[in-house]
Amino acid sequence: VTEVDDKRARVLDAALEIADEQGLAAVTMRAVAARVGLSAMALYPRVGGKEGLLDGLVERLLAELMSIMDTKTARTSTVDGKPVDRLMALARAVRELARRHPAAFSLMFARPSTTPESVRQLDTLYGMLLDAGVPPEHVPRIERLLSTFALGFATSEVAGRFSAADPRRAVRGLNDPAVFPAHAKLSDVLEQGVDWDKEYEQDLADLFFLIRHRWTADKD
Amino acid sequence: VTEVDDKRARVLDAALEIADEQGLAAVTMRAVAARVGLSAMALYPRVGGKEGLLDGLVERLLAELMSIMDTKTARTSTVDGKPVDRLMALARAVRELARRHPAAFSLMFARPSTTPESVRQLDTLYGMLLDAGVPPEHVPRIERLLSTFALGFATSEVAGRFSAADPRRAVRGLNDPAVFPAHAKLSDVLEQGVDWDKEYEQDLADLFFLIRHRWTADKD
């Protein structure tokens, strides 16, 4: 039983390595098989076709996400720190995961994981939000809001959505108020580059500001 | 000149139709060519290979996004309504676009558009945020925050990330406090289904609450 899992794990290792080194398009049944020293057909009992292989990759990423968070929180000794700190650590771990595996990370949006393990991780997140004082009836929604933003930010970064929007890769007439009035008004701000680490921290601060203050003054 | 664009447009029409009807995997050079009555090779001068075809699809989606917003704001006559209303209309248009083209929509995260037209759309967004009172130095960041969330939410919906997390597609022991303590605490909330329209509206309300109140009490 654990032997089968072991064989599967070795295939997923190989697939993730190829994705990291050569991109997702290079993750071919044949290429993965060659790396583990088998024929392409020998993978089918292990991972169940290409779809199963990619689903397995998402499982691996989720497992690594949790291990990143554990090592991080252990190092700064916030294992049982304030709930918001643990949420922040998780949010930062998402981004680090994306930087470690930029090609494979794009699968996270496309191939939702429904393994018991992923439900356990969701349960941990729900627990943190409850501890942080989010009213129970809002917890699932706030979880989706935060995870959607964190996944989206990391995906935008590694897929180039953010850098592509950088106006310094000049479109003609960018500072012409007649063509791009808002860009012209913001030219000072736009000229300086973006510190993505800082931007992410600011975004998280804003979102947690929301969580902290949304349910204090007014109820619901 | 416009004749070349016209030919290109016809190819992109066909590609989008196939994506809508049969999914993104069915968008094949051969299939698209067949739909416009040409050989596969005749597409190359028009769109420049498969990559160019997919980039063109993203352009189409962005154009449709703006047309959705225009018709919506026109109907509710908020064309020159309050800036926040226009931002809300745009955010809702993103989601409607995803529902119209669920398969092609996933390209939005993967293939950022850098055409002059997309910069014009970004400029419009910047303008709305300035009008809404966001301090200039925060406008690009808030734009990224909002667009990342809106894209991420719509992608999660159409790609099944949200529905896959639905606990009612039962994992064993979901209500066992020993296994999933947070799920057990939230069982009342989780049992009732989610109204996605309502959830999105609440999320937008929260985010605009943030925009409205973040820069009033404390100056950053």
Added chain:
DNA sequence: ACCTGAACACCGTTCAAGT
């Protein structure tokens, strides 16, 4: 039980050939 290799039906793209 587990693995292999030939084969099938595809895919994007090159290229020589047609008009």
Added chain:
DNA sequence: ACCTGAACACCGTTCAAGT
């Protein structure tokens, strides 16, 4: 100038055959 069709180097997967 614009299009075609054969061909090339792939791809995921089926299946009969080996041990």
